[in-house]
Amino acid sequence: MSARQGGGRTMSEVTYLEGIRQALFEEMERDPNVFCLGEDIGTYGGAFKVTDGLQAKFGASRVIDTPISEIAIVGAAAGAAHMGMRPVCEMQFMDFVSNAYDMLTNYVATARYRIGLGCPMVVRGPSGGYVRGGPFHSQNPEAAFFHTPGLKIVSPASASDAKGLMKAAIRDDDCVLFFEHKYLYRRIKEEMPAGDHVVPIGKARTAREGTDVSIITYSATLWKALEAAEIMQAEDGVSVEVIDLRTLLPMDDAAIVETVRKTNRVLIVHEDTRTGGIAGEITARINETCFEWLDAPVLRVTAADVPLPYSPPLEDYVLPQTSDIVRALRRIVAY
Amino acid sequence: MMLTREQKLELYYYMRLTRSLEERLVNLYRQTKVIGGLFRSLGQEADAVGAAYALDKSKGDILSPLIRNLGAMLVRGAEPTEVIKQYMAKGDSPTKGKELNIHFGGIERGFVGQISHLGDMVPVMAGVTLAAKMRGEDRVGLVFVGDGATSTGAFHEGINFAAVQRCPLVVIVENNGYAYSTPVAKQTAAKSFVDKAIGYGIPGEQADGNDVLAVYDVTRRAVDRARRGEGVTLIELITYRRKGHAEHDNQSYVPEGEIDRWAAENDPIDRFMKVLRAEKVKASELTAIDDRVRTEIDTATDVADASPMPEPVEALRGVYANQANVPPLWFREDVSSAVDSHERASGWGTYDV
Numbered sequence: 001m002s003a004r005q006g007g008g009r010t011m012s013e014v015t016y017l018e019g020i021r022q023a024l025f026e027e028m029e030r031d032p033n034v035f036c037l038g039e040d041i042g043t044y045g046g047a048f049k050v051t052d053g054l055q056a057k058f059g060a061s062r063v064i065d066t067p068i069s070e071i072a073i074v075g076a077a078a079g080a081a082h083m084g085m086r087p088v089c090e091m092q093f094m095d096f097v098s099n100a101y102d103m104l105t106n107y108v109a110t111a112r113y114r115i116g117l118g119c120p121m122v123v124r125g126p127s128g129g130y131v132r133g134g135p136f137h138s139q140n141p142e143a144a145f146f147h148t149p150g151l152k153i154v155s156p157a158s159a160s161d162a163k164g165l166m167k168a169a170i171r172d173d174d175c176v177l178f179f180e181h182k183y184l185y186r187r188i189k190e191e192m193p194a195g196d197h198v199v200p201i202g203k204a205r206t207a208r209e210g211t212d213v214s215i216i217t218y219s220a221t222l223w224k225a226l227e228a229a230e231i232m233q234a235e236d237g238v239s240v241e242v243i244d245l246r247t248l249l250p251m252d253d254a255a256i257v258e259t260v261r262k263t264n265r266v267l268i269v270h271e272d273t274r275t276g277g278i279a280g281e282i283t284a285r286i287n288e289t290c291f292e293w294l295d296a297p298v299l300r301v302t303a304a305d306v307p308l309p310y311s312p313p314l315e316d317y318v319l320p321q322t323s324d325i326v327r328a329l330r331r332i333v334a335y
Numbered sequence: 336m337m338l339t340r341e342q343k344l345e346l347y348y349y350m351r352l353t354r355s356l357e358e359r360l361v362n363l364y365r366q367t368k369v370i371g372g373l374f375r376s377l378g379q380e381a382d383a384v385g386a387a388y389a390l391d392k393s394k395g396d397i398l399s400p401l402i403r404n405l406g407a408m409l410v411r412g413a414e415p416t417e418v419i420k421q422y423m424a425k426g427d428s429p430t431k432g433k434e435l436n437i438h439f440g441g442i443e444r445g446f447v448g449q450i451s452h453l454g455d456m457v458p459v460m461a462g463v464t465l466a467a468k469m470r471g472e473d474r475v476g477l478v479f480v481g482d483g484a485t486s487t488g489a490f491h492e493g494i495n496f497a498a499v500q501r502c503p504l505v506v507i508v509e510n511n512g513y514a515y516s517t518p519v520a521k522q523t524a525a526k527s528f529v530d531k532a533i534g535y536g537i538p539g540e541q542a543d544g545n546d547v548l549a550v551y552d553v554t555r556r557a558v559d560r561a562r563r564g565e566g567v568t569l570i571e572l573i574t575y576r577r578k579g580h581a582e583h584d585n586q587s588y589v590p591e592g593e594i595d596r597w598a599a600e601n602d603p604i605d606r607f608m609k610v611l612r613a614e615k616v617k618a619s620e621l622t623a624i625d626d627r628v629r630t631e632i633d634t635a636t637d638v639a640d641a642s643p644m645p646e647p648v649e650a651l652r653g654v655y656a657n658q659a660n661v662p663p664l665w666f667r668e669d670v671s672s673a674v675d676s677h678e679r680a681s682g683w684g685t686y687d688v
Binding site for chain 1: 425454
């Protein structure tokens, strides 16, 4: 997937999944108010083993195996958060966060604004496709919450960001939805920065410097964007800049404006479906803030507007692929 | 209500078919021909088969199965070929590769494909049976949930709604001891799931889920009540999940000896064979059924194996009633496939890849 992933693995390299696990461990050690709750997260260590070892270390009262009740998991987290606790909820798959939609959008997102009650809590879990999970184990439901003022949304693409953003999310005084990508869990690894590694929420990252065209993306499609950038450099001699948003809400407008002013051409890539997706909002912001800097229309590469199908030929057809990004970049560059 | 000898042999056939078909799927899974997870109902065949058998095909009864109710779907007419094609994500599977495993079916077939969100099928089946009631039809509905699904809001709202409307619905809680890794004691503080019926103001009955005849009897009583216009019944069937949540799950959370004990002392097929033998069914008759099952599964496997994978553009069809297909995105015009090969992501990443 990248140079970082290739051979030469050293002892200090950790996976995306392990980065999240480390963050949970470190934050639970640092602050006794931090606790985890979710389905099968304790004894079993979670469906993906993200919380493996947590209950053995911190006990069943701080790593709580819950009934299958997303409404209660999120609602109870909100109540505990009011009392000064720092709950971290696991959705076994982010596809199931839809069950807690009411609790998140009506209660959690509005509590501070309405009555001054904060909800310092994290709702985390695996999202995303490319894994043959079918319509209910592959979703990217971030856009449904992107439209809700009062929530924060984080969607890391690298192992170090997964760890650093998780620590920031747990320390944040508001509710952070933390979309992990299950395709990345064990497929990417990198050397983890030493010490208390915290990545600030709301700051994008330049994943690759470039001068001719920019890709703005987040989560798993970052790696496809980087692949496409390599191809464009090798085959077309085009220098592609890649911006990894990392946080979707609040969005790093300054980073977007900066890259637009630098390359004057923008492609937005996300794995979520097209209509009502994050790319539309980014496009609108670019139009409003730096239209005069553009040399080409802003284009989008996204999933098609269909439920995500299961069979590999279908899933691979619906989801964005590297070849799509190359095709889109060539159209933008030719403008 | 007494079952004939032929009917009892039919129950045996469906239980054996369920078990053998899943064993074949395990082989295919190990050959990496099954795409995604594989879900077993080993040791639970009696509750699925016995309950579905209490429905009446001629009256258009409708079943909503859950992931461990393959046997119930087979009783309602699902074909082994379809099941294998589904698990292999084939283009001519019932869902054309769009949905996975046993998530398929339709109203006209008498069983409705589930979604993964547990409990959601309870309100849906409340609506299916409400429509039957509104139209004066004789139909009855049956919805399976597991012990885990009873903890969801959808279960509660659905069964309460159906109870208030006196829908002709049977709700079966298949208590197999575990929801993924979570034992029943962490799922509910109630002594038994059947106790929940009181709170909804409906009759509740509990039965031995590994006794296929007891399952049939208790379900049949509830179906008859529903058909008489007496509304919803909650049934708890006690059984045991002898395999993990899915094939990747090593069941590390299960106390030692528990699975072996159920396998040795309370296997639903072994138990039913003893009953049949006591009723003078010859061993050779049962062997003949086993042979028939094996032949059917062999044939189904060959057919499914030879089936094509779907064409990529199939992904764009069937989203809306009034639209043949969603138009391809601009970067996919004239592109039949955006990748050279399709990665097989085993186990959804739930274990080391």
